[in-house]
Amino acid sequence: MIExxxxxxxxxxxxxxDAVSFRVEKGEILGFLGPNGAGKTTTMRxxxxxxxPSDGTARVAGYDVFKSPLEVKRRxxxxxxxxxxxxxxxxxxxxxxxxxxxxxxxxxxxxxIDDVIAKTRVGDVRDTLIGKLSKGYRQRVGLAxxxxxxxxxxxxxxxTAGLDPKQIIETRELIKGxxxxxxxxxxxxxxxxxxxxxxxxxxxxxxxVVAEDTPQNLTRRLRGAGALRLEVRGDEAxxxxxxRAVPGVLQVKARAIPDGLLxxxxxxxxxxxxxxxxxxxxxTKGFALLGLQQVGMSLEEIFLHLxxxxxxxxxxxxxxxxxx
Amino acid sequence: MxxxxxxxxxxxxxxxxxxxxxxxxxxxFVWTMLFGIFFYFAFTIFIEQSxxxxxxxxEFGGGMKLSLNEYLIRPIFHNMAVVVLFVAPMLTMxxxxxxxxxGTIELLSTAPLTDAEIVIGKxxxxxxxxxxxxxxxxxxxxxxxxxxxSPPEWRPLVTGALAxxxxxxxxxxxxxxxxxxxxNQIVAGILSFCLFLGxxxxxxxxxxxxxxxxxxVAYLGVTTHMxxxxxxxxxxxxxxxxxxxxxxxxxxxxxxxESQRWRA
Numbered sequence: 001m002i003e004x005x006x007x008x009x010x011x012x013x014x015x016x017x018d019a020v021s022f023r024v025e026k027g028e029i030l031g032f033l034g035p036n037g038a039g040k041t042t043t044m045r046x047x048x049x050x051x052x053p054s055d056g057t058a059r060v061a062g063y064d065v066f067k068s069p070l071e072v073k074r075r076x077x078x079x080x081x082x083x084x085x086x087x088x089x090x091x092x093x094x095x096x097x098x099x100x101x102x103x104x105x106x107x108x109x110x111x112x113i114d115d116v117i118a119k120t121r122v123g124d125v126r127d128t129l130i131g132k133l134s135k136g137y138r139q140r141v142g143l144a145x146x147x148x149x150x151x152x153x154x155x156x157x158x159x160t161a162g163l164d165p166k167q168i169i170e171t172r173e174l175i176k177g178x179x180x181x182x183x184x185x186x187x188x189x190x191x192x193x194x195x196x197x198x199x200x201x202x203x204x205x206x207x208x209v210v211a212e213d214t215p216q217n218l219t220r221r222l223r224g225a226g227a228l229r230l231e232v233r234g235d236e237a238x239x240x241x242x243x244r245a246v247p248g249v250l251q252v253k254a255r256a257i258p259d260g261l262l263x264x265x266x267x268x269x270x271x272x273x274x275x276x277x278x279x280x281x282x283x284t285k286g287f288a289l290l291g292l293q294q295v296g297m298s299l300e301e302i303f304l305h306l307x308x309x310x311x312x313x314x315x316x317x318x319x320x321x322x323x324x
Numbered sequence: 325m326x327x328x329x330x331x332x333x334x335x336x337x338x339x340x341x342x343x344x345x346x347x348x349x350x351x352x353f354v355w356t357m358l359f360g361i362f363f364y365f366a367f368t369i370f371i372e373q374s375x376x377x378x379x380x381x382x383e384f385g386g387g388m389k390l391s392l393n394e395y396l397i398r399p400i401f402h403n404m405a406v407v408v409l410f411v412a413p414m415l416t417m418x419x420x421x422x423x424x425x426x427g428t429i430e431l432l433s434t435a436p437l438t439d440a441e442i443v444i445g446k447x448x449x450x451x452x453x454x455x456x457x458x459x460x461x462x463x464x465x466x467x468x469x470x471x472x473x474s475p476p477e478w479r480p481l482v483t484g485a486l487a488x489x490x491x492x493x494x495x496x497x498x499x500x501x502x503x504x505x506x507x508n509q510i511v512a513g514i515l516s517f518c519l520f521l522g523x524x525x526x527x528x529x530x531x532x533x534x535x536x537x538x539x540x541v542a543y544l545g546v547t548t549h550m551x552x553x554x555x556x557x558x559x560x561x562x563x564x565x566x567x568x569x570x571x572x573x574x575x576x577x578x579x580x581x582e583s584q585r586w587r588a
Contacts, residue, residue: 048434051585073436084431086337088344097340100333101435103326145431 031198083142087131334445359461416499480556487553497573
């Protein structure tokens with residue numbers, strides 16, 4: 001449904017999106033993940049024909065965004081980060097205008113508007129001026145506008161930004177309900193959202209794709225690099241030394257916890273199970289091993305792992321591993 | 325067909341903004357009030373002068389009548405041309421600036437509309453409101469047809485109104501362009517006003533003794549082309565001048581909207 005190849009957007013010397021490639025199949029919900037300023041919005045703006053790409057191609061529903069923008073625009077529903085709404089119009093007036101410019105026929109207009117109002121549950125404010133609506137309602141009116149002409153593709157830029165927890169859950173449910181019928185690309189920097197709603201994740205940082213997989217796979221594949229948590233009774237220096245001596249252990253962080261115990265965070269080489277060796281090492285040195293636990297890397301940690309600046313080299317390496 | 329439907333949708337939306345906010349009402353109020361005031365004073369002066377003329381006429385025998393067109397309607401058109409200078413920025417300043425500030429330009433740009441449809445739709449909305457203003461001002465003149473013993477000629481009235489409309493159209497097209505340049509409508513309003521004033525003063529260069537350069541400059545002054553039309557002479561070259569001017573303004577607006585995507 002969406003094919004992006006080597007998409008690049010440069011602003012003068014600054015490259016906002018750098019040779020990004022990914023595909024989204026029909027009916028899929030793709031999460032577009034990245035820190036602020038990673039190039040998510042720019043990519044989405046190119047997909048919706050708001051900005052022209054500097055290089056590379058993007059095709060939506062088989063149409064090139066640069067060569068046939070009108071065809072693409074007919075098939076894409078888009079909500080920018082702040083939903084574009086006219087505060088001086090009522091909800092129905094606004095949706096009526098959107099229906100007209102999106103080419104919804106005169107006869108089906110009423111029915112369509114009623115339909116999206118029901119779907120996004122904004123019926124109780126349909127005659128209220130948009131300027132008087134709360135943030136949650138505005139977001140939903142934005143969504144109603146985006147699905148008016150029943151587009152093949154929905155592009156949602158941070159659809160849950162600035163909502164309260166209840167509204168976030170509602171919006172997620174709404175998006176999930178729209179998947180299958182529509183192909184959805186949603187951007188966010190909130191990780192649980194991706195785990196909950198998306199079938200696949202593209203992690204982008206500084207304009208580059210650093211990982212692409214299902215949320216489950218991402219978590220699993222990177223678990224090897226995940227941490228172990230040990231609880232040991234003993235003095236910090238000697239315990240740390242003993243643990244560090246185990247082959248395959250990369251890093252050890254120890255801190256004191258109540259009851260005279262030590263908690264150790266151990267980072268091991270990817271794909272190497274060091275649990276048996278660790279337990280053996282601790283016990284033979286005469287310390288009491290009270291707990292040994294594998295801490296799976298949450299998506300959050302993966303994300304940080306892949307996107308933090310001081311590990312700029314590492315993500316590139318792990319991304320080849322992940323996408324391979 | 326779809327282009328017309330899209331333009332109509334934009335026009336309708338702009339009218340909702342105009343009449344949903346005080347802008348249209350203030351513009352209509354200012355315009356009709358000034359039109360009425362000018363009409364009242366011009367009318368008073370006209371009556372005084374006609375009395376004087378008819379008295380003189382009695383003394384010299386022949387009865388002479390002043391033309392309503394020449395002594396009443398023409399000065400009003402000239403006065404209203406000055407008012408356009410102030411009212412036009414009110415109508416155009418928010419057209420694009422407000423969309424940019426609200427972020428709704430993104431809605432328009434990602435809807436299946438062309439930039440030309442957006443620009444033309446917005447301009448036509450402003451032009452239609454302006455036409456409504458002229459029409460409501462002309463109600464004053466309509467009274468003359470009901471009560472004046474010898475009603476004014478309709479031809480100079482129509483061409484004069486057309487001249488006023490075309491003159492305003494030039495300002496509205498330029499104002500539409502200026503509005504695409506900023507996201508602050510106050511800035512757009514002030515810039516437009518300065519630009520209009522600049523264009524206006526070009527006409528002052530008109531001087532039969534001036535060289536070819538000054539003549540050319542004067543030719544660009546939008547008011548110079550009003551003169552004949554207000555007198556009732558419809559010259560194709562004046563109409564073409566105004567239409568070209570409007571087309572140029574809209575062209576600039578279109579280029580500006582389009583180029584901002586490349587730069588944004």
